[in-house]
Amino acid sequence: MQIKDKVVVVTGAASGIGAALCRRFHREGARAVVVADLNGDGARLVSQEIGGIGIQTDVAVESDLIRLVQETENQCGPIDLFCSNAGVSYRDEPDGTAASCSNENWQKAWDINVMAHVYAARAVLPGMIARKNGYLLNTVSAAGLLNQIGSASYSTTKHAAIGFAESLAITHGDDGIKVSVICPQAVATPMLGNFEDGGPQGVDGIVTPEDVADSVVAGLAAESFLILPHEKVRLYTQRKISDYDRWLNGMRRLRRSFAN
Numbered sequence: 113m114q115i116k117d118k119v120v121v122v123t124g125a126a127s128g129i130g131a132a133l134c135r136r137f138h139r140e141g142a143r144a145v146v147v148a149d150l151n152g153d154g155a156r157l158v159s160q161e162i163g164g165i166g167i168q169t170d171v172a173v174e175s176d177l178i179r180l181v182q183e184t185e186n187q188c189g190p191i192d193l194f195c196s197n198a199g200v201s202y203r204d205e206p207d208g209t210a211a212s213c214s215n216e217n218w219q220k221a222w223d224i225n226v227m228a229h230v231y232a233a234r235a236v237l238p239g240m241i242a243r244k245n246g247y248l249l250n251t252v253s254a255a256g257l258l259n260q261i262g263s264a265s266y267s268t269t270k271h272a273a274i275g276f277a278e279s280l281a282i283t284h285g286d287d288g289i290k291v292s293v294i295c296p297q298a299v300a301t302p303m304l305g306n307f308e309d310g311g312p313q314g315v316d317g318i319v320t321p322e323d324v325a326d327s328v329v330a331g332l333a334a335e336s337f338l339i340l341p342h343e344k345v346r347l348y349t350q351r352k353i354s355d356y357d358r359w360l361n362g363m364r365r366l367r368r369s370f371a372n
């Protein structure tokens with residue numbers, strides 16, 4: 113997909129990767145860019161900068177996503193590209209088990225990292241299928257293919273997000289629907305602050321949100337399912353699948369090196 117003349121929605125777009133995607137889509141000549149975020153003031157600031165539309169949206173609430181899709185289609189026409197980008201990360205408790213994150217944060221991680229993708233798809237797919245045309249771009253993480261040391265809730269929900277995106281691609285490929293997932297390692301955004309200097313996910317370097325936007329524009333043009341701003345993630349994923357036990361040993365070593 114080329115972005116020129118397209119109607120695009122991005123969630124979690126007041127900051128980080130989402131804001132960079134909005135700016136880049138505007139530069140690529142999108143007809144309309146809708147900037148959606150829980151932080152309504154932040155969304156409006158980004159939208160003013162690019163002449164887009166800012167809409168306060170809590171992606172964990174299905175009725176908010178339905179309203180976002182309706183308002184966009186009323187103001188701009190059918191949505192060509194919907195980017196489910198909002199995400200949250202919570203660490204395991206210090207010295208806690210992999211199950212130690214609170215139930216409240218596990219639930220938020222499920223709602224925002226997974227269910228928001230389900231709600232968005234439910235809201236936009238009927239129109240896209242009727243038009244036999246539409247693109248869903250879901251921001252996941254390398255943690256969805258590999259793992260996030262120190263955050264079981266993030267790793268688990270991001271794996272689930274990959275599973276859902278695969279189901280979308282398999283079920284709706286014949287309906288003319290395209291699906292991609294963005295799976296970066298460390299990106300310099302406020303979220304990374306939770307993982308101190310990149311932490312274990314920063315071992316291959318920290319890229320900028322603009323670098324991610326470059327990969328996304330190339331990945332959308334190629335209509336590739338996997339968009340990997342850190343290309344090494346492809347090799348790591350191949351190694352994981354070819355020898356899971358060896359991969360787990362390597363991950364334990366990496367965890368120990370960050371514990372010291």
Ligand SMILES: NC(=O)c1ccc[n+]([C@@H]2O[C@H](COP(=O)([O-])OP(=O)(O)OC[C@H]3O[C@@H](n4cnc5c(N)ncnc54)[C@H](O)[C@@H]3O)[C@@H](O)[C@H]2O)c1
Binds near residue numbers: 127154197297304
């Ligand atoms: N930063 C990284 O290293 C990194 C790496 C891999 C994947 N990601 C993923 O990239 C995506 C964007 O994260 P980022 O790094 O740009 O972080 P960020 O903190 O800069 O931006 C996240 C945005 O999501 C918004 N948000 C949070 N909860 C929301 C909700 N319920 N409804 C609507 N908006 C909500 C926040 O207000 C914020 O503006 C996330 O899905 C994250 O998991 C980030």
